[in-house]
Amino acid sequence: xxxxxxxxxxxxxxxxxxxxxxxxxxxxxxxxxxxxxxxxxxxxxxxxxxxxxxxxxxxxxxxxxxxxxxxxxxxxxxxxxxxxxxxxxxxxxxxxxxxxxxxxxxxxxxxxxxxxxxxxxxxxxxxxxxxxxxxxxxxxxxxxxxxxxxxxxxxxxxxxxxxxxxxxxxxxxxxxxxxxxxxxxxxxxxxxxxxxxxxxxxxxxxxxxxxxxxxxxxxxxxxxxxxxxxxxxxxxxxxxxxxxxxxxxxxxxxxxxxxxxxxxxxxxxxxxxxxxxxxxxxxxxxxxxxxxxxxxxxxxxxxxxxxxxxxxxxxxxxxxxxxxxxxxxxxxxxxxxxxxxxxxxxxxxxxxxx
Amino acid sequence: xxxxxxxxxxxxxxxxxxxxxxxxxxxxxxxxxxxxxxxxxxxxxxxxxxxxxxxxxxxxxxxxxxxxxxxxxxxxxxxxxxxxxxxxxxxxxxxxxxxxxxxxxxxxxxxxxxxxxxxxxxxxxxxxxxxxxxxxxxxxxxxxxxxxxxxxxxxxxxxxxxxxxxxxxxxxxxxxxxxxxxxxxxxxxxxxxxxxxxxxxxxxxxxxxxxxxxxxxxxxxxxxxxxxxxxxxxxxxxxxxxxxxxxxxxxxxxxxxxxxxxxxxxxxxxxxxxxxxxxxxxxxxxxxxxxxxxxxxxxxxxxxxxxxxxxxxxxxxxxxxxxxxxxxxxxxxxxxxxxxxxxxxxxxxxxxxx
Numbered sequence: 281x282x283x284x285x286x287x288x289x290x291x292x293x294x295x296x297x298x299x300x301x302x303x304x305x306x307x308x309x310x311x312x313x314x315x316x317x318x319x320x321x322x323x324x325x326x327x328x329x330x331x332x333x334x335x336x337x338x339x340x341x342x343x344x345x346x347x348x349x350x351x352x353x354x355x356x357x358x359x360x361x362x363x364x365x366x367x368x369x370x371x372x373x374x375x376x377x378x379x380x381x382x383x384x385x386x387x388x389x390x391x392x393x394x395x396x397x398x399x400x401x402x403x404x405x406x407x408x409x410x411x412x413x414x415x416x417x418x419x420x421x422x423x424x425x426x427x428x429x430x431x432x433x434x435x436x437x438x439x440x441x442x443x444x445x446x447x448x449x450x451x452x453x454x455x456x457x458x459x460x461x462x463x464x465x466x467x468x469x470x471x472x473x474x475x476x477x478x479x480x481x482x483x484x485x486x487x488x489x490x491x492x493x494x495x496x497x498x499x500x501x502x503x504x505x506x507x508x509x510x511x512x513x514x515x516x517x518x519x520x521x522x523x524x525x526x527x528x529x530x531x532x533x534x535x536x537x538x539x540x541x542x543x544x545x546x547x548x549x550x551x552x553x554x555x556x557x558x559x560x561x562x563x564x565x566x567x568x569x570x571x572x573x574x575x576x577x578x579x580x581x582x583x584x585x586x587x588x589x590x591x592x593x594x595x596x597x598x599x600x601x602x603x604x605x606x607x608x609x610x611x612x613x614x615x616x617x618x619x620x621x622x623x624x625x626x627x628x629x630x631x632x633x634x
Numbered sequence: 635x636x637x638x639x640x641x642x643x644x645x646x647x648x649x650x651x652x653x654x655x656x657x658x659x660x661x662x663x664x665x666x667x668x669x670x671x672x673x674x675x676x677x678x679x680x681x682x683x684x685x686x687x688x689x690x691x692x693x694x695x696x697x698x699x700x701x702x703x704x705x706x707x708x709x710x711x712x713x714x715x716x717x718x719x720x721x722x723x724x725x726x727x728x729x730x731x732x733x734x735x736x737x738x739x740x741x742x743x744x745x746x747x748x749x750x751x752x753x754x755x756x757x758x759x760x761x762x763x764x765x766x767x768x769x770x771x772x773x774x775x776x777x778x779x780x781x782x783x784x785x786x787x788x789x790x791x792x793x794x795x796x797x798x799x800x801x802x803x804x805x806x807x808x809x810x811x812x813x814x815x816x817x818x819x820x821x822x823x824x825x826x827x828x829x830x831x832x833x834x835x836x837x838x839x840x841x842x843x844x845x846x847x848x849x850x851x852x853x854x855x856x857x858x859x860x861x862x863x864x865x866x867x868x869x870x871x872x873x874x875x876x877x878x879x880x881x882x883x884x885x886x887x888x889x890x891x892x893x894x895x896x897x898x899x900x901x902x903x904x905x906x907x908x909x910x911x912x913x914x915x916x917x918x919x920x921x922x923x924x925x926x927x928x929x930x931x932x933x934x935x936x937x938x939x940x941x942x943x944x945x946x947x948x949x950x951x952x953x954x955x956x957x958x959x960x961x962x963x964x965x966x967x968x969x970x971x972x973x974x975x976x977x978x979x980x981x982x983x984x985x986x987x988x
Contacts, residue, residue, distance in 0.1 A: 365639035
């Protein structure tokens with residue numbers, strides 16, 4: 281066992297493999313490509329676990345991440361709209377791997393046309409309701425114009441449409457996730473009827489966790505978070521608590537019996553500031569005593585976080601002592617991993633790109 | 635000028651020096667020690683800027699941070715309650731610097747007694763209303779008992795009381811900050827009447843930014859954030875916008891004219907997820923066009939953040955183009971610095987302990 285004396289991130293490999301097995305089986309059954317998003321783990325070593333499932337193509341969210349994973353992967357999609365200031369780095373990467381990029385503006389096509397030397401795979405981002413990025417699915421005239429431009433460029437190999445149903449993250453149940461999914465799928469189906477030969481890439485963790493059957497026009501899914509899951513995913517219905525493959529283990533620093541609280545050495549620089557609401561109050565993580573992976577002894581939840589301080593409202597406080605260690609299920613695994621930067625799995629350190 | 639192609643943290647040294655000059659003058663006038671908190675910048679290089687003001691003693695919030703700064707500082711207070719699991723590291727540090735620690739439980743005194751080899755400076759944490767850590771100021775019998783224990787230990791050099799008026803951060807105006815400050819001071823004054831010979835250490839950024847006169851019984855102040863300030867501090871009345879010494883500079887990736895929004899390459903892995911509320915809506919940063927330090931051209935604010943995506947609601951959108959750079963005033967400089975880990979100042983890179 282590694283000797284935890286300060287906040288330490290532990291990873292359960294078996295849970296990761298089980299989570300991957302589940303989605304991989306669904307993808308195979310539906311004959312769609314599983315192109316996992318690697319922004320969650322940002323680790324070459326964890327990335328290798330995907331290879332035993334036959335995964336050959338991955339998704340990342342930055343040029344830096346594409347560069348990091350290009351050491352071991354040769355089919356990489358950067359699923360973040362093109363940052364034209366990084367074109368030189370993209371050109372270098374193009375010489376090393378099969379690179380796909382995402383655009384959602386006319387201007388970026390023009391810039392690619394002028395500045396690229398070799399042809400690049402391009403997806404067009406479509407907004408089906410999340411309103412984060414992309415061209416609205418129902419702006420058919422704009423989409424036709426832009427696809428014509430993409431088709432006519434000799435620097436672009438236009439692959440198809442890419443969408444992220446990010447509003448599934450605002451769901452409160454499996455039914456709500458399904459509702460967002462089918463609503464988004466219907467919108468994409470209209471596009472598919474007009475552009476039947478183009479690929480369509482989708483796939484957020486909530487819908488990938490509960491949808492078993494995909495329409496034929498979906499080419500690939502790109503979930504990332506589901507390798508680890510987290511409390512936010514549990515709350516919206518994506519997973520069971522027992523599927524969550526991460527724990528932050530940290531020491532109890534003080535116990536305040538008069539207000540049924542304790543102070544742990546674990547703050548926003550470890551967990552990040554993401555929260556869920558429970559009874560309209562912010563919760564920054566569930567706290568367990570004893571074996572890191574058991575769910576039997578929940579002793580409370582984190583109700584406030586500052587830089588290094590976590591305050592836990594205690595539901596039980598038998599046998600708690602300062603210097604003991606507790607395990608926390610984090611709210612948002614992607615941000616916790618990004619914050620902590622190194623993980624321990626089976627007593628070995630796993631590095632991430634940071 | 636450094637060539638920004640992705641989110642980059644810029645620091646304005648002159649604003650830092652001005653912010654330090656102001657508080658240093660107040661501390662001198664009041665004849666109290668200014669023991670700045672270094673958790674905000676976590677940088678040896680920025681730490682050196684304090685030396686020209688004659689600062690010799692510093693505050694940190696972890697043993698790791700104490701170790702990092704022990705390279706160049708020899709009077710260090712760890713203002714986070716003792717994590718007994720790190721006692722071995724504390725003992726090593728004791729041999730190198732004059733170390734002060736913080737406790738708020740009987741148990742930790744007992745552990746110090748048993749495990750330390752050399753005497754250590756200890757402060758007792760007092761809670762005057764923030765309810766994060768410490769013993770309540772009005773539990774006089776408990777405080778007497780614990781101070782007796784502290785006095786009688788031959789491993790402890792008991793220095794006095796330490797308090798953090800953290801609820802000043804929930805203020806909405808200078809008047810509210812003052813109200814919290816004087817309320818907290820009155821509580822500490824009662825303690826001072828009972829224990830007149832003990833030091834009293836206080837000092838959060840909001841009150842240190844607006845209080846000009848301190849009662850005689852205050853020995854030192856420990857603000858940290860005020861070297862950089864941020865939007866949260868501006869909103870509660872601690873500083874002017876023009877005092878804020880940090881900007882995240884990042885590229886415009888897409889502009890969505892139909893919904894008066896733009897996408898910037900700057901997400902929660904850069905800024906952190908801290909926010910302020912404006913008209914009951916979350917705001918993750920103010921966004922400016924043009925010169926990084928000018929406040930003349932605010933073009934909008936960040937209304938949502940995901941891992942790498944920032945969505946800006948535009949107030950103006952004349953002349954905006956993809957590939958242009960914008961400057962962001964972050965909400966919480968401590969967390970943004972912790973996230974970004976390196977800063978640029980006058981075109982040189984400044985490293986932090988991460």
